[in-house]
Amino acid sequence: MANVVRAALVQATWTGDTESMVAKHEEHAREAARRGAKIIGFQEVFNAPYFCQVQEPEHYRWAEPVPDGPTVRRMQELARETGMVVVVPVFEVEQSGFYYNTAAVIDADGSFLGKYRKHHIPQVKGFWEKYYFKPGNIGWPVFDTAVGKVGVYICYDRHFPEGWRQLGLNGAQLVYNPSATHRGLSAHLWQLEQPAAAVANEYFVAAINRVGVEEYGDNDFYGTSYFVDPRGKFVGEVASDKDEELVVRDLDFDLVEEVRQQWAFYRDRRPDAYDGLVQP
C-alpha cells in the first residue's frame, strides 16, 4: 500500500501585527486539517514582517525563545488541536546578543521535537540578515515525526548544496524550505534550485516564499510556493505570485525509496574524494 502523506504549506501576506498574522495561520492550519493534511509548514519568520529589509535595533523585538516563547507554545496547542506536524519558522533569541533565524518542529501530538537554525546568513541588498542573526550552530537535524523524517533548510541556505546533502544523509524524506525572497533577485532561481536539490538528494521539498509588498521595503515577495518530488517534478500547481495561498498536496513517500534504489546517488557519491570541500 502506498505511503501517501497529505502535506500543506502557507504563503502569506503580512497583516501588520503578530497577533493577526499568527491567528490567520491558525485558520489556514485548521482548513488544511479539514482537508486531511497531516503536516504543515509556514514561511520564514512567519509571525513578523521581513524586517531584514532594514537594519534597525527596534526589530530585535520580534525575537522570542524557542521553544519557550509565546509563538511556539501556541503552535504546540495548534498541533495538538489539529493532529498535524507543524514547522514553525521564527526569530529566536537564546540570550541577549545570541539571535538566530530558526524553525521549530512540533509533532502531531504537540510535543516539541527540536529546532533548526539557518546556517548561511545573507548580507545581500535588502536582505541584511547578518545584522540580526548568528549563523546556525546546531547541525542538520532530521526529525522523526508522525508522518516521517522531516528536515528544514531556510531560504538563503538553499544556494548551498552541502546542507541539502547533509539532510539527505541524515535520512530526510521531506525538507521544508521556508523563505523570503524578492522577484528582482531570485524568481528565476526559485524554479531551479529546490527541484535540483530534490533530485540530487532524492527527497521531497516544500518551497515556501512570502508574498506581497511589506512595510519595510518596496520589493515584492513573489510567492510561487510549491512541493517538488524526488524526480524534480512539481506536485500539482505552483502557487500564485501575488496572493496568499494554502497549498495542500499528496506526497507518496514510497517514491523516495524507489528513486534511491533506481538512481542510487547515496551509493555512488565519493566522500573519499571530497576532502577539498571541507577545507576552510
Ligand SMILES: NC(=O)NCCC(=O)O
Ligand atoms: N531570506 C533570505 O535569506 N533571502 C536571501 C535572498 C535569497 O536567497 O533569495
